[in-house]
Amino acid sequence: MTKLTLDNVYGGFKVTKSSHIDEVCGELYELEHLKSGAKLIYLDCDDDNKVFSVMFKTLPENSTGVFHIIEHSVLCGSKKYPVKEPFVDLLKGSMATFLNALTFSDKTGYPVASCNDKDFANLMEVYLDAVFEPNCLTREEIFMQEGWHYEIEDKNGPMTYRGVVFNEMKGAYSSPDRLIIEEVGSALFPDTLYGYSSGGDPAHIPDLTYEQFKAAHKKYYHPENSYMFLYGNLDIKERLEFIDREYLSKYTRTGLHFDIPMQKPVINMDVTAEYPITESDTEEKNSYIAFSAVVADFSEREKILAFDILISALTSTNESPLKKAVLASGIGSDLSAFIYDGVAQPYVFFELRNTEPDKKEDFLNLLTNELKKLVKNGIDKKILNAEINQAEFHLREGKQGRTPVGLLYNFDIMSAWLYGGDPVMYLEYEQAIANIRKGAEGRYFEDLIEKFILDNEHKAVVVMTPSRTIAAKQAQAEADRIEAYRKTLSDAELEALVEKNRRLVAYQQSENTPEEIATLPKLEISDVGDDITEMPCEVKEYNGRTLLYTNAFTKKIAYINYYFDLSALKPEYLPYASLYATLLGEISTAKHSAADLDAEIKTNLGSFETSVKTFTKSDNIDSVTPVFCVRSSIIESNLDDALTLVGEVIDESRLEKNEIAKFIPQIKNDLQTSIIWSGDSYASLRVASYCSVEGAYQERMEGISYYFFIKELCDRFDKDFDEVKTALEAVAEQLTFDNLTIGITGEQSALDKFEKAAPLFRQGVSGEHYTIAPEYHGNEAFIIPSAVNFVAKGFNLIKDGFEYDESLNVLRNILSLDWLWNEVRVRGGAYGTGFSASRTGDACFTSYRDPGVKTTAETYDKTVGYLKDFAVKTPDIEKYIISTVSSYKRPICPRDLGFAAQTNWFEGRNDDMRRAGKRRVMSTTAQDIEKLSALVKKLTEKNLCAVVGNKEKIDEAGDLFTIKVSI
Numbered sequence: 001m002t003k004l005t006l007d008n009v010y011g012g013f014k015v016t017k018s019s020h021i022d023e024v025c026g027e028l029y030e031l032e033h034l035k036s037g038a039k040l041i042y043l044d045c046d047d048d049n050k051v052f053s054v055m056f057k058t059l060p061e062n063s064t065g066v067f068h069i070i071e072h073s074v075l076c077g078s079k080k081y082p083v084k085e086p087f088v089d090l091l092k093g094s095m096a097t098f099l100n101a102l103t104f105s106d107k108t109g110y111p112v113a114s115c116n117d118k119d120f121a122n123l124m125e126v127y128l129d130a131v132f133e134p135n136c137l138t139r140e141e142i143f144m145q146e147g148w149h150y151e152i153e154d155k156n157g158p159m160t161y162r163g164v165v166f167n168e169m170k171g172a173y174s175s176p177d178r179l180i181i182e183e184v185g186s187a188l189f190p191d192t193l194y195g196y197s198s199g200g201d202p203a204h205i206p207d208l209t210y211e212q213f214k215a216a217h218k219k220y221y222h223p224e225n226s227y228m229f230l231y232g233n234l235d236i237k238e239r240l241e242f243i244d245r246e247y248l249s250k251y252t253r254t255g256l257h258f259d260i261p262m263q264k265p266v267i268n269m270d271v272t273a274e275y276p277i278t279e280s281d282t283e284e285k286n287s288y289i290a291f292s293a294v295v296a297d298f299s300e301r302e303k304i305l306a307f308d309i310l311i312s313a314l315t316s317t318n319e320s321p322l323k324k325a326v327l328a329s330g331i332g333s334d335l336s337a338f339i340y341d342g343v344a345q346p347y348v349f350f351e352l353r354n355t356e357p358d359k360k361e362d363f364l365n366l367l368t369n370e371l372k373k374l375v376k377n378g379i380d381k382k383i384l385n386a387e388i389n390q391a392e393f394h395l396r397e398g399k400q401g402r403t404p405v406g407l408l409y410n411f412d413i414m415s416a417w418l419y420g421g422d423p424v425m426y427l428e429y430e431q432a433i434a435n436i437r438k439g440a441e442g443r444y445f446e447d448l449i450e451k452f453i454l455d456n457e458h459k460a461v462v463v464m465t466p467s468r469t470i471a472a473k474q475a476q477a478e479a480d481r482i483e484a485y486r487k488t489l490s491d492a493e494l495e496a497l498v499e500k501n502r503r504l505v506a507y508q509q510s511e512n513t514p515e516e517i518a519t520l521p522k523l524e525i526s527d528v529g530d531d532i533t534e535m536p537c538e539v540k541e542y543n544g545r546t547l548l549y550t551n552a553f554t555k556k557i558a559y560i561n562y563y564f565d566l567s568a569l570k571p572e573y574l575p576y577a578s579l580y581a582t583l584l585g586e587i588s589t590a591k592h593s594a595a596d597l598d599a600e601i602k603t604n605l606g607s608f609e610t611s612v613k614t615f616t617k618s619d620n621i622d623s624v625t626p627v628f629c630v631r632s633s634i635i636e637s638n639l640d641d642a643l644t645l646v647g648e649v650i651d652e653s654r655l656e657k658n659e660i661a662k663f664i665p666q667i668k669n670d671l672q673t674s675i676i677w678s679g680d681s682y683a684s685l686r687v688a689s690y691c692s693v694e695g696a697y698q699e700r701m702e703g704i705s706y707y708f709f710i711k712e713l714c715d716r717f718d719k720d721f722d723e724v725k726t727a728l729e730a731v732a733e734q735l736t737f738d739n740l741t742i743g744i745t746g747e748q749s750a751l752d753k754f755e756k757a758a759p760l761f762r763q764g765v766s767g768e769h770y771t772i773a774p775e776y777h778g779n780e781a782f783i784i785p786s787a788v789n790f791v792a793k794g795f796n797l798i799k800d801g802f803e804y805d806e807s808l809n810v811l812r813n814i815l816s817l818d819w820l821w822n823e824v825r826v827r828g829g830a831y832g833t834g835f836s837a838s839r840t841g842d843a844c845f846t847s848y849r850d851p852g853v854k855t856t857a858e859t860y861d862k863t864v865g866y867l868k869d870f871a872v873k874t875p876d877i878e879k880y881i882i883s884t885v886s887s888y889k890r891p892i893c894p895r896d897l898g899f900a901a902q903t904n905w906f907e908g909r910n911d912d913m914r915r916a917g918k919r920r921v922m923s924t925t926a927q928d929i930e931k932l933s934a935l936v937k938k939l940t941e942k943n944l945c946a947v948v949g950n951k952e953k954i955d956e957a958g959d960l961f962t963i964k965v966s967i
């Protein structure tokens with residue numbers, strides 16, 4: 001049904017175009033606000049998870065990160081909502097399924113999503129007010145807090161830079177993966193905005209003045225430069241009238257327009273840069289070399305999709321033609337590649353890892369020669385068709401995962417709309433896939449390589465080498481710069497700076513008045529239903545094994561999960577189970593070479609993933625089952641062939657030394673990156689391993705111990721291969737029919753088909769069951785080459801005699817969004833922080849990209865003080881309850897629904913228990929929260945800490961950590 005008529009005006013918006021899009025089963029309307037010039041798209045799809053976003057074209061002119069700082073700052077109070085942090089207040093009391101703000105290289109976006117109409121309207125209003133009428137334009141303290149400022153408490157005391165974005169970017173700039181992308185951007189686009197860091201380079205952030213910050217907002221945050229988006233089941237006319245009445249009618253168009261200039265080809269740009277490593281890290285074979293080339297502009301949708309397919313065909317596995325040649329040459333351990341799109345001029349990126357800087361010419365020659373060979377001899381059609389099948393499968397399957405579908409469509413739309421292209425361009429794919437498939441019969445892909453990579457002039461090479469001294473040099477330069485500035489200041493000016501700091505602290509410590517708080521729209525408990533997302537799981541039998549079935553509409557796709565119990569695997573082999581999970585499907589089998597197997601999998605399956613996992617019984621936390629998961633998605637009509645192939649991978653994979661050897665340094669590299677990026681997960685898992693069985697298992701299979709296991713394996717692999725093989729065989733022996741539980745998600749026809757399928761694979765009963773115990777030898781610090789830290793402190797509450805109570809989830813929101821947010825983020829300058837408590841009792845404080853270590857640990861300890869008299873200070877906790885319960889009823893894609901239902905079954909939970917959990921949350925009182933302080937007190941007294949972070953900061957923490965190891 002058409003909701004809006006072409007050329008009609010609704011709330012000041014004129015409908016300029018409408019089109020039906022088969023691929024998303026919806027109508028897309030383009031509208032323009034006549035008075036202000038604002039552009040808006042409404043995508044009308046049958047989806048209750050509504051989305052609204054307002055985005056601005058924001059074009060950096062330097063690397064001060066001004067748009068990133070604006071993004072943070074506008075969410076710190078506005079005209080209608082003069083509270084200090086409406087964004088956090090919304091997080092506290094909303095049922096949002098998405099609430100965030102994002103800075104891209106050429107735009108800044110403010111998206112929200114919710115299934116609840118009232119909530120959705122509230123979120124829209126607060127966000128619109130934030131972007132158009134923010135308080136940060138009159139309150140410099142907001143800019144100082146979110147961007148940067150000189151931290152100085154006493155005119156004779158130390159003086160440093162501090163600020164949320166400043167620290168966030170320091171963390172980002174510790175990662176070579178991030179740095180190399182920044183360098184590639186500057187090399188390929190020296191004359192346009194893509195040459196700058198839109199997030200902000202920590203060395204340039206302090207160049208930004210408050211005046212420049214305000215000017216940038218004034219210039220870009222006008223409706224005429226905005227791109228609004230609405231999606232889902234909503235009253236569109238009412239929403240348009242609202243936007244017009246409250247905001248857009250106040251603005252008049254001025255002809256404002258920003259062009260994104262296209263970069264003229266830069267010929268053979270060649271750049272060298274350094275990234276930080278720690279004292280103990282090796283410089284040898286630790287460099288990166290990236291080759292990149294601009295291959296398209298935003299309007300070439302088909303070509304960009306084709307490049308995506310092409311790069312996957314050439315590099316997705318160790319046996320893919322281009323990657324295989326690179327690895328065989330011995331110049332590096334890994335080749336990663338992708339197309340960087342969603343920008344005006346997408347480019348391809350090939351990165352050689354673990355190499356030496358003097359291998360640059362070798363790498364470039366090899367790349368050129370191999371690509372020429374492929375052009376001359378043709379790319380294997382089987383590989384190309386497999387990749388096209390895979391791409392098509394994912395396009396048809398639709399968006400999966402936790403991000404609201406509407407928001408993902410919003411990003412697709414922006415990929416053309418921002419640059420003046422047709423907004424539907426990236427939502428449609430049928431024609432593009434058909435053209436590509438047809439083209440693959442001829443020389444379509446070979447031509448792409450020849451024309452756009454080999455004969456391309458617009459390209460750049462970046463060599464990134466490790467440095468033990470660069471971090472110290474940067475720190476020194478920063479200190480010198482501050483000192484030099486300090487010397488220019490008179491006594492009176494220094495006093496003024498100290499006073500400015502005092503005003504900031506006073507601002508941060510000031511409480512909003514009840515009147516200010518009351519301005520924020522909020523939900524009532526009565527707006528929240530008592531229903532939950534049901535996770536149906538029928539328990540059936542398949543040839544004597546348990547089969548868990550979740551019926552769901554999946555467009556004839558079957559999601560089939562195999563779970564193999566690893567209880568009988570010797571504990572010393574647990575890390576090998578993790579390693580085996582990386583290898584399976586990537587190594588050869590008795591019937592197929594690794595390359596052929598990859599093509600078979602991509603032809604016959606939509607996805608194939610293997611991993612290790614643990615299930616812990618909810619009534620006995622010491623009963624932990626480690627499992628090996630094999631997850632696949634399959635078009636129902638192809639079920640038989642696909643299952644046979646999965647069976648072959650499980651039964652007949654071969655352990656060849658030369659194949660496995662390639663993976664070890666690659667895994668090490670990936671883990672290292674992951675630890676620097678998500679140090680908080682590693683630190684909290686480490687703490688869990690001190691006190692719970694589940695933590696101990698997960699740590700060995702996925703935590704820092706696993707990283708050290710792989711690191712050590714790098715050195716001994718060659719000599720100890722027989723031992724490695726024995727251990728991997730021991731893992732493989734556990735993958736038998738007798739150790740299996742099956743999970744199926746799909747339509748009834750998928751289940752029927754599965755039940756008729758041939759026996760899956762070999763039988764085999766395993767021996768005695770092992771279990772492992774938590775281990776604690778002292779608080780541990782893991783040193784990474786980074787200026788920021790990730791601090792964890794926790795314990796297992798059940799082990800310490802407390803009972804798990806669902807109201808802990810309310811406490812989590814209170815601590816994370818109020819106490820910790822104010823102390824660790826706002827005051828402490830950390831990018832993130834939180835408290836969590838799992839059903840299995842692991843409770844933990846964490847911080848993310850945190851400049852502090854000792855101070856943060858001390859803040860955690862002060863939580864008991866915060867909770868003292870909590871019920872008197874904070875009698876009304878309704879908003880925290882609302883944000884907590886929203887997780888019990890949330891949209892979930894079929895793939896994840898089945899997996900969640902199966903996990904519940906393994907852990908002994910069901911929907912009734914989840915319903916009871918929700919009721920418990922809804923009945924939580926402030927007194928209940930206050931009572932939980934006994935638990936927090938115990939947690940802090942136990943003093944179990946782990947940190948991933950900066951050496952100097954860790955040393956400053958004194959004896960808090962007795963064990964210090966470099967990553």
Ligand SMILES: [Zn+2]
Nearest residue numbers: 068072165168
């Ligand atoms: Zn940020």
